[in-house]
Amino acid sequence: MAISVNVKACSGCGTCEVVCALKHFGVHNPRKSAIRIMPPTSDRPWNVPVVCRQCAKPKCAEECPVNAIYKAENGVVVVDQESCIGCRACAEACPFGAIFFHPEIPTPIKCDLCGGEPECVKWCPTGALALKDPLALGDEARQRTARAMAGVLR
Amino acid sequence: MVELGGGYVGRIAWVDLSKGEVKVKDIEPSWALKYVGGRGWGARIVWENVPPDVDPLSPANVLVVAPGPLTGLLVPGAGKVSFSAISPETGYYGDSNAGGFFGPELKHAGFDALVITGASDRPVYLWVEDGGIEIRDAEPYWGKGSLDAQEMIRQDLGDSSIKVASIGPAGENLVPIACVNCDWRNAGRTGMGAVMGSKRLKAIAVRGSLDIPVADPEALYEEARAAFEHVRDHEFARVLRKYGLAWYIDWSHDHACLPVMNFRRTTYEQKDALNAEAMLARVVTALTACPMCPMCCGKFSYVRSGPYAGAAVDGPEYETIAMIGTNCCLPSIEDVVYANWLCDNLGMDTISAGNIIAFAIECYEKGIIGPEDTGGLELRYGDPGCVFKLMEMMAKREGIGDVLARGVRFAAKKLGKGSEKFAIQVKGLEQSAYDVRAAPAMALAYATADIGAHHNRAWAITYDIEVGRDKYTREKAERVIYLQHVRPLFDMLGCCRLQWVETGLSLDYYARAFKAATGVELSVEELLRASERVYNLTRAINVLRGLTAQEDWLPDRAFDEPVPDGVVKGARLDRERFRELLRAYYELRGWDPETGIPTEAKLKELGLEDVASALGGLAKQ
Numbered sequence: 134m135a136i137s138v139n140v141k142a143c144s145g146c147g148t149c150e151v152v153c154a155l156k157h158f159g160v161h162n163p164r165k166s167a168i169r170i171m172p173p174t175s176d177r178p179w180n181v182p183v184v185c186r187q188c189a190k191p192k193c194a195e196e197c198p199v200n201a202i203y204k205a206e207n208g209v210v211v212v213d214q215e216s217c218i219g220c221r222a223c224a225e226a227c228p229f230g231a232i233f234f235h236p237e238i239p240t241p242i243k244c245d246l247c248g249g250e251p252e253c254v255k256w257c258p259t260g261a262l263a264l265k266d267p268l269a270l271g272d273e274a275r276q277r278t279a280r281a282m283a284g285v286l287r
Numbered sequence: 288m289v290e291l292g293g294g295y296v297g298r299i300a301w302v303d304l305s306k307g308e309v310k311v312k313d314i315e316p317s318w319a320l321k322y323v324g325g326r327g328w329g330a331r332i333v334w335e336n337v338p339p340d341v342d343p344l345s346p347a348n349v350l351v352v353a354p355g356p357l358t359g360l361l362v363p364g365a366g367k368v369s370f371s372a373i374s375p376e377t378g379y380y381g382d383s384n385a386g387g388f389f390g391p392e393l394k395h396a397g398f399d400a401l402v403i404t405g406a407s408d409r410p411v412y413l414w415v416e417d418g419g420i421e422i423r424d425a426e427p428y429w430g431k432g433s434l435d436a437q438e439m440i441r442q443d444l445g446d447s448s449i450k451v452a453s454i455g456p457a458g459e460n461l462v463p464i465a466c467v468n469c470d471w472r473n474a475g476r477t478g479m480g481a482v483m484g485s486k487r488l489k490a491i492a493v494r495g496s497l498d499i500p501v502a503d504p505e506a507l508y509e510e511a512r513a514a515f516e517h518v519r520d521h522e523f524a525r526v527l528r529k530y531g532l533a534w535y536i537d538w539s540h541d542h543a544c545l546p547v548m549n550f551r552r553t554t555y556e557q558k559d560a561l562n563a564e565a566m567l568a569r570v571v572t573a574l575t576a577c578p579m580c581p582m583c584c585g586k587f588s589y590v591r592s593g594p595y596a597g598a599a600v601d602g603p604e605y606e607t608i609a610m611i612g613t614n615c616c617l618p619s620i621e622d623v624v625y626a627n628w629l630c631d632n633l634g635m636d637t638i639s640a641g642n643i644i645a646f647a648i649e650c651y652e653k654g655i656i657g658p659e660d661t662g663g664l665e666l667r668y669g670d671p672g673c674v675f676k677l678m679e680m681m682a683k684r685e686g687i688g689d690v691l692a693r694g695v696r697f698a699a700k701k702l703g704k705g706s707e708k709f710a711i712q713v714k715g716l717e718q719s720a721y722d723v724r725a726a727p728a729m730a731l732a733y734a735t736a737d738i739g740a741h742h743n744r745a746w747a748i749t750y751d752i753e754v755g756r757d758k759y760t761r762e763k764a765e766r767v768i769y770l771q772h773v774r775p776l777f778d779m780l781g782c783c784r785l786q787w788v789e790t791g792l793s794l795d796y797y798a799r800a801f802k803a804a805t806g807v808e809l810s811v812e813e814l815l816r817a818s819e820r821v822y823n824l825t826r827a828i829n830v831l832r833g834l835t836a837q838e839d840w841l842p843d844r845a846f847d848e849p850v851p852d853g854v855v856k857g858a859r860l861d862r863e864r865f866r867e868l869l870r871a872y873y874e875l876r877g878w879d880p881e882t883g884i885p886t887e888a889k890l891k892e893l894g895l896e897d898v899a900s901a902l903g904g905l906a907k908q
Contacts, residue, residue, distance in 0.1 A: 144583035146576035151361050160498040161360055175599035178572040178589040258519045258581030
């Protein structure tokens with residue numbers, strides 16, 4: 134499982150950032166959240182939420198010098214808080230920039246899927262965030278394809 | 288002694304640009320609560336620090352940048368930041384607020400407000416980060432477009448997440464209609480950008496990583512859950528999420544209150560080229576929203592092809608489409624997007640700019656000005672080229688642009704020949720996008736708004752439509768007063784009012800959220816009382832600066848020229864009945880029914896004893 138992002142639906146309201154930090158740290162502070170929205174720019178006119186994709190072969194884990202990051206059985210890429218030394222190599226290794234550091238927190242801030250019910254998905258007002266099973270990935274596109282193909286035949 | 292458990296972060300920074308000094312002071316809880324925050328603090332700080340004879344563009348004016356106690360918290364639309372000062376456009380108290388993420392960032396950086404005094408002798412910007420403020424050289428950014436400068440600053444500081452409030456060439460050139468751009472959102476009205484320009488302050492760049500304290504986070508969370516559901520699922524919120532505020536173009540057209548050709552007509556044959564449907568079909572790429580808002584009324588537009596390809600803005604909103612689009616009769620939504628981008632980058636208010644240009648075109652039509660005045664530029668409705676050109680001439684104060692840039696009140700005085708009759712302004716502020724000839728309550732709202740003819744104090748036109756557009760009842764005056772307290776309350780709390788306006792999210796919710804945030808219980812009545820206090824305070828500032836009841840009045844067009852089209856064809860305001868309505872308004876407010884000056888009794892009732900004594904003989908018993 135991982136959080137899947139529909140860029141075209143995101144409004145950039147930032148609710149996901151605030152509720153994520155509230156859930157994990159109990160405070161109002163979007164810079165302590167594991168998801169961040171890149172607001173639109175003139176050459177990229179969309180809001181783009183950035184959050185861990187729980188990679189199958191996580192670069193963050195590969196680059197971790199103390200092997201504190203591992204893929205758990207439920208598919209979540211986990212940081213072992215005990216062995217992590219806070220060196221920030223993971224944040225630099227992530228190709229999406231989906232690992233965050235905050236001056237008050239020694240270890241990386243990274244999406245843990247809230248134990249299966251992500252707070253950000255619950256609050257997202259536009260449905261831009263969804264929790265998706267890898268087996269179901271692409272299902273919507275396949276259904277569209279199927280409808281289109283059936284239309285061609287009709 | 289009250290204690291604040293959160294909501295506020297507890298500090299105000301006083302930045303003296305003349306001396307290059309920053310002093311950080313703790314907020315005093317009872318003072319903080321008495322004026323709540325945002326515009327309330329702005330008004331109080333202006334009252335205490337700017338004597339009535341101070342020129343708005345002199346170093347002695349102060350600029351207050353203030354989010355509110357709810358800004359940045361889990362409350363729908365909690366992103367508002369107010370900019371307050373004496374307005375260079377009106378000469379009276381002015382404020383304007385912006386949504387977006389600048390306000391929350393300022394609180395995360397450790398400040399409830401910045402108070403900017405004095406003036407630098409060279410261009411500077413402020414770098415605000417986690418309790419610290421540096422005054423930095425802005426030479427490389429001076430002269431640059433406002434949006435361009437923001438990008439340059441972010442790039443030079445090496446972090447795209449930095450939030451920036453900035454001014455463009457208009458603000459630098461002290462154009463009285465200059466705005467402050469807060470990333471993609473703008474504090475447009477009353478010339479706050481010119482105040483920044485007069486202080487040679489190009490920008491305020493902020494990065495904050497601190498928590499905003501909250502007295503009872505669980506209670507705030509639970510309250511927010513219900514409020515979010517209410518707004519998210521509301522039928523009209525769904526409409527605005529889809530269409531944005533541009534939806535109101537059709538609404539205004541249907542109700543014959545859309546400004547067309549400088550508020551002469553109320554319907555526009557080509558409005559379907561400019562309405563929400565046109566926007567969605569042609570330019571919208573994404574939804575946008577203020578912090579924590581499930582309504583998402585914003586739309587991001589991008590021009591895909593043609594001469595303005597690549598122009599991108601958060602917007603255009605209803606006001607911009609109406610004031611520049613229909614009021615100047617532009618032919619396509621792409622023209623409006625480009626005009627919106629141009630105004631943003633020049634750092635100029637789209638409402639005033641559209642109003643002024645429509646006025647200039649009418650002057651040209653009537654022969655009051657000619658090609659000899661415009662440098663050969665032909666002015667006519669429907670021609671985007673002359674609209675864009677005038678915008679640049681105003682921002683750079685070139686030729687006729689220098690006259691127009693000072694607003695229609697000034698321009699009409701200068702040009703004469705009866706043009707003041709159709710200079711659509713109150714107190715020097717250009718009227719925003721509602722024709723009031725068949726809307727006495729809305730007319731009263733414009734006439735009595737403390738900053739001039741702007742709708743954000745009281746958007747009473749829906750009440751006119753509800754109870755009768757030819758009625759001048761006392762209830763209308765009561766309604767306007769109620770709205771003038773409720774709506775600015777949101778600018779004090781630091782969140783958007785539209786969740787209340789459009790979906791009926793209850794005022795009780797905000798009182799509960801305020802308690803959860805601050806730990807202090809203030810009832811809705813007490814909050815509204817605070818808003819009334821601020822309204823009387825701004826009135827007092829204006830009275831001491833020479834405001835008289837004659838300026839609570841509308842231009843002649845509203846009384847003399849019947850609406851030529853639409854569902855209220857033939858309607859116009861009646862002077863005598865409107866005068867009676869205004870008198871009823873003064874009485875209901877506890878102001879002198881002749882002069883419109885707050886009475887001593889009213890000021891004392893609101894805990895404004897010092898204001899009553901400053902007004903001295905002006906305020907009657």
